[in-house]
Amino acid sequence: MYLDIWQLLTGLVHWLMVNIIGAILGWIGFHGVEHWLGTPGVLNFVTIIVVGLVVFIVGMLVSITLIWQERKELGRLMDRRGTQVGPIGLFQNFADALKVLVKEHIVPEAADSMVYNVAPVIIIGVSLMMMVTIPYSPGFYMSNSQLSVLLTLALFGVVPFAVLLGGWASNNKYTLIGGMRAAAQIIAYEVPLLLSVVGVVILAGSLNFFDIVAWQQSHVWLVLPMIIGAIVFTISMIAELERVPFDLPEAEAELVEGWGTEYGGMRFGLIMMSEYARGFIGSSMITLLFLGGWDMPAFLNFIPDGIWFLAKVFIVFGIIIWIRGALPRVRTDQILNLGWRRLLPLAVVNIAIAIAFKTLGWF
Amino acid sequence: MEENVTYTVEQVKSKISEAFPAAVKFESKAKPRRLFMTADKGSLFNLCKFMKDQLGFDHCSLVSGVDRCDRMQVVYHISSFSNNITAEIVVDIPRDNPEIDAITPLWEGANWHERETYDMFGIIFKGHPKLERLLLPADYTFFPMRKDCDTGRH
Amino acid sequence: MAEMWINMGPQHPMTHGLWNMRIKVDGETITDAEPVIGYLHRGWEKMTEDRRYPQIIPMSDRLCYGSSFTWSHVYCMAVEDLMGIEVPEKAKYIRAMSDELQRIGNHLMWLAAIGPDLGNLTIFLYALREREMFLDLFQSLCGARMTYNYCRIGGVRNDAPPNWDRDLVRTLDYFEKRMNEYEELVDRNKVFRMRMEDLAPLSGKDAVNLGITGPTLRGSGVKYDIRQNDPYEIYDELDWHMCTADEGDTYARYRVRMDEMRMSVQIVRDILKKMPKTGPIRVKPPRNAPVGTGMARMEDPRGESLMYVIGDGTDKPYRLSVRSPLFVILSASPVLLRGNKIADLPSILGMIDVCMGETDR
Numbered sequence: 001m002y003l004d005i006w007q008l009l010t011g012l013v014h015w016l017m018v019n020i021i022g023a024i025l026g027w028i029g030f031h032g033v034e035h036w037l038g039t040p041g042v043l044n045f046v047t048i049i050v051v052g053l054v055v056f057i058v059g060m061l062v063s064i065t066l067i068w069q070e071r072k073e074l075g076r077l078m079d080r081r082g083t084q085v086g087p088i089g090l091f092q093n094f095a096d097a098l099k100v101l102v103k104e105h106i107v108p109e110a111a112d113s114m115v116y117n118v119a120p121v122i123i124i125g126v127s128l129m130m131m132v133t134i135p136y137s138p139g140f141y142m143s144n145s146q147l148s149v150l151l152t153l154a155l156f157g158v159v160p161f162a163v164l165l166g167g168w169a170s171n172n173k174y175t176l177i178g179g180m181r182a183a184a185q186i187i188a189y190e191v192p193l194l195l196s197v198v199g200v201v202i203l204a205g206s207l208n209f210f211d212i213v214a215w216q217q218s219h220v221w222l223v224l225p226m227i228i229g230a231i232v233f234t235i236s237m238i239a240e241l242e243r244v245p246f247d248l249p250e251a252e253a254e255l256v257e258g259w260g261t262e263y264g265g266m267r268f269g270l271i272m273m274s275e276y277a278r279g280f281i282g283s284s285m286i287t288l289l290f291l292g293g294w295d296m297p298a299f300l301n302f303i304p305d306g307i308w309f310l311a312k313v314f315i316v317f318g319i320i321i322w323i324r325g326a327l328p329r330v331r332t333d334q335i336l337n338l339g340w341r342r343l344l345p346l347a348v349v350n351i352a353i354a355i356a357f358k359t360l361g362w363f
Numbered sequence: 364m365e366e367n368v369t370y371t372v373e374q375v376k377s378k379i380s381e382a383f384p385a386a387v388k389f390e391s392k393a394k395p396r397r398l399f400m401t402a403d404k405g406s407l408f409n410l411c412k413f414m415k416d417q418l419g420f421d422h423c424s425l426v427s428g429v430d431r432c433d434r435m436q437v438v439y440h441i442s443s444f445s446n447n448i449t450a451e452i453v454v455d456i457p458r459d460n461p462e463i464d465a466i467t468p469l470w471e472g473a474n475w476h477e478r479e480t481y482d483m484f485g486i487i488f489k490g491h492p493k494l495e496r497l498l499l500p501a502d503y504t505f506f507p508m509r510k511d512c513d514t515g516r517h
Numbered sequence: 518m519a520e521m522w523i524n525m526g527p528q529h530p531m532t533h534g535l536w537n538m539r540i541k542v543d544g545e546t547i548t549d550a551e552p553v554i555g556y557l558h559r560g561w562e563k564m565t566e567d568r569r570y571p572q573i574i575p576m577s578d579r580l581c582y583g584s585s586f587t588w589s590h591v592y593c594m595a596v597e598d599l600m601g602i603e604v605p606e607k608a609k610y611i612r613a614m615s616d617e618l619q620r621i622g623n624h625l626m627w628l629a630a631i632g633p634d635l636g637n638l639t640i641f642l643y644a645l646r647e648r649e650m651f652l653d654l655f656q657s658l659c660g661a662r663m664t665y666n667y668c669r670i671g672g673v674r675n676d677a678p679p680n681w682d683r684d685l686v687r688t689l690d691y692f693e694k695r696m697n698e699y700e701e702l703v704d705r706n707k708v709f710r711m712r713m714e715d716l717a718p719l720s721g722k723d724a725v726n727l728g729i730t731g732p733t734l735r736g737s738g739v740k741y742d743i744r745q746n747d748p749y750e751i752y753d754e755l756d757w758h759m760c761t762a763d764e765g766d767t768y769a770r771y772r773v774r775m776d777e778m779r780m781s782v783q784i785v786r787d788i789l790k791k792m793p794k795t796g797p798i799r800v801k802p803p804r805n806a807p808v809g810t811g812m813a814r815m816e817d818p819r820g821e822s823l824m825y826v827i828g829d830g831t832d833k834p835y836r837l838s839v840r841s842p843l844f845v846i847l848s849a850s851p852v853l854l855r856g857n858k859i860a861d862l863p864s865i866l867g868m869i870d871v872c873m874g875e876t877d878r
Binding site for chain 2: 554555558560562563598725726727728729730739741746747810812814821823825827835836838840844845847848849877878
């Protein structure tokens with residue numbers, strides 16, 4: 001069972017616009033505006049905006065919860081408690097957001113100020129744009145385009161440009177090195193990422209998240225036939241997200257904060273936010289493409305689809321955090337070596353397996 | 364030096380006395396695995412080269428300076444890994460012209476020790492690859508470890 | 518991109534301590550390096566010329582605050598050599614035991630420091646958690662966690678409190694089990710091995726000429742440990758062997774320190790068996806030192822430390838000269854760094870275990 005947000009919000013908006021606002025305006029005397037408010041075009045437009053707002057807020061709240069999960073889980077792995085602010089530490093993120101908002105905004109003197117200001121905007125804008133394409137359940141989604149997988153992966157790939165711009169514009173040798181490393185790493189790992197998705201698309205037959213999940217609901221979770229693809233995708237996703245073990249661009253030990261060193265105050269907050277938003281999108285993609293999305297065994301049908309999906313996302317992100325707790329950083333040339341010489345052939349092998357399965361007619 | 368030949372303190376003493384009969388004098392203190400010598404300024408480099416090549420003294424532990432108010436001294440501690448002997452060589456140099464040969468070309472480990480001795484005492488090591496101040500800022504003009512340097516303590 | 522000189526430091530999260538590592542980079546490769554030290558120079562040797570012999574003991578603790586007991590130990594041994602004092606038997610055992618416990622504490626601090634250098638914060642917390650146990654032991658022994666002021670010229674300050682050896686045995690048992698955990702986290706971790714193996718190899722001959730001593734030397738296959746080759750205190754009566762590794766790369770140096778921790782546990786257990794239960798722990802030294810010189814060298818956790826003291830008949834030393842192992846290893850660090858990448862710098866320097874207190878004095 002699932003909550004159909006479009007139905008709910010269409011009805012809600014209709015009721016709000018026509019019965020409340022329209023009635024008030026009609027009572028005042030603006031009949032033309034009241035009539036205009038009731039037309040389907042305006043109602044649709046307002047519905048889309050309201051649905052977008054709801055999906056955006058839920059997405060942001062889940063991203064913030066991911067930050068909380070990381071701090072708690074990483075703490076426990078390291079034999080300490082993690083955050084304690086508020087009940088079980090849930091208020092830490094809001095405290096951090098408040099702190100970051102009141103800080104002074106310092107721009108380096110010789111920095112190229114237009115590029116410097118635009119870079120974090122691009123990153124956070126693109127990261128939030130990706131939340132549009134991720135469905136949480138058959139009813140809770142923002143857009144249902146036929147190419148949603150492709151769109152999400154394309155938006156993932158815009159970020160290295162902004163990282164390079166930000167690193168260069170800060171007028172700092174270290175951030176330049178960090179920016180170049182980040183761009184090299186992300187671009188290198190885009191290729192195995194995309195190739196492992198190709199296997200999934202071949203088996204499921206469509207680039208739409210809904211179709212892929214429907215296929216998994218009727219056949220089997222794609223992690224089983226595409227196990228190699230799942231592993232390659234997960235490793236590439238960790239590299240895309242610039243997390244340990246692949247966080248050399250942000251290597252604290254050498255470059256202080258990597259390409260984002262010179263960003264302070266809310267800009268830094270936005271960069272942090274975008275990291276975890278991309279973490280959420282990455283985990284959701286792993287869940288949707290390989291773990292069946294909101295698919296669950298029939299006897300658990302009383303749990304709403306969206307909750308089940310979010311539970312899976314948290315579990316996947318929990319594994320990514322676990323990897324962070326156990327492994328140190330891999331060196332840049334070793335990272336690129338791993339990406340091009342190990343993951344790429346495996347992804348190609350995965351495609352071959354998918355083609356084999358399809359032609360043999362097993363799936 | 365041939366491999367796997369070890370010398371005792373007495374053997375080392377006798378070999379050095381043979382090679383440098385006038386320049387090197389031994390003190391009468393006797394401690395296990397220790398050797399105490401005084402040497403001339405002019406023959407120091409040759410003595411060290413002899414000890415390194417023939418007697419297996421392959422590690423320079425410490426080079427320090429001492430300001431005896433009428434003269435300066437440089438004290439070398441050289442040890443031998445294979446013989447387990449540490450030799451202490453004390454060399455007197457005149458105070459108004461404190462110069463001595465550097466032993467950095469023989470043992471790279473003495474590099475920073477000699478720089479520090481120059482920094483603190485003003486002793487010039489001839490032949491050192493980079494004799495600059497090490498611990499103090501480069502524009503200081505005095506040598507703090509000399510006894511006549513007033514550092515403001517009472 | 519043209520070659521440029523980069524300053525890593527003096528304020529930098531990775532360089533432990535206050536020093537500047539100037540490296541010349543060509544892209545990501547280091548072509549030359551030059552350490553710049555002196556930011557922590559406190560004029561230690563000049564200060565000692567104005568203090569009486571017992572007053573210098575707390576000063577020697579602060580030479581290197583990470584391994585402070587060994588520095589006051591070597592100072593006391595040098596002055597005892599000058600004054601011709603023989604330390605009682607029980608005090609020798611207690612000093613050797615404190616040395617080894619200090620060695621474990623220092624190596625744990627080193628282990629904690631390399632974790633964040635390489636990007637893994639977990640080992641940082643694990644190693645410090647164990648180090649707390651050893652600091653607690655020291656606290657019950659002499660009242661301080663870090664700078665002990667425990668060694669005296671002629672012995673140690675006080676005997677261990679009752680039940681201290683029971684706590685010690687419990688700590689050692691627990692620690693040995695925990696060491697297996699570290700080895701699982703680091704040794705069997707493919708990424709750690711990738712970052713450390715085949716990195717900055719140093720041949721034994723080069724290491725000896727450069728003046729390197731300690732675990733860095735033994736990691737290059739040279740079998741030299743002052744506790745064995747030039748024994749002091751009671752090390753020649755104990756049952757232990759030195760730890761070496763042959764490859765000479767960063768992983769070998771790491772391995773030597775881990776083995777040394779286990780070996781220290783074994784030494785402490787042996788000391789507990791052989792230590793006399795009763796006996797004087799301290800001999801009163803004379804106030805004025807005779808005219809003459811004294812020298813003592815010992816195996817500091819980082820290498821060979823040596824102190825040379827000149828007495829002139831008064832109660833203050835005429836000259837006290839210090840050899841710090843890290844002073845020499847840092848001067849040799851450009852040799853280790855050339856040809857490697859910037860990302861390897863924390864790996865290589867972390868294995869050397871830098872502490873600026875003793876380097877700058």
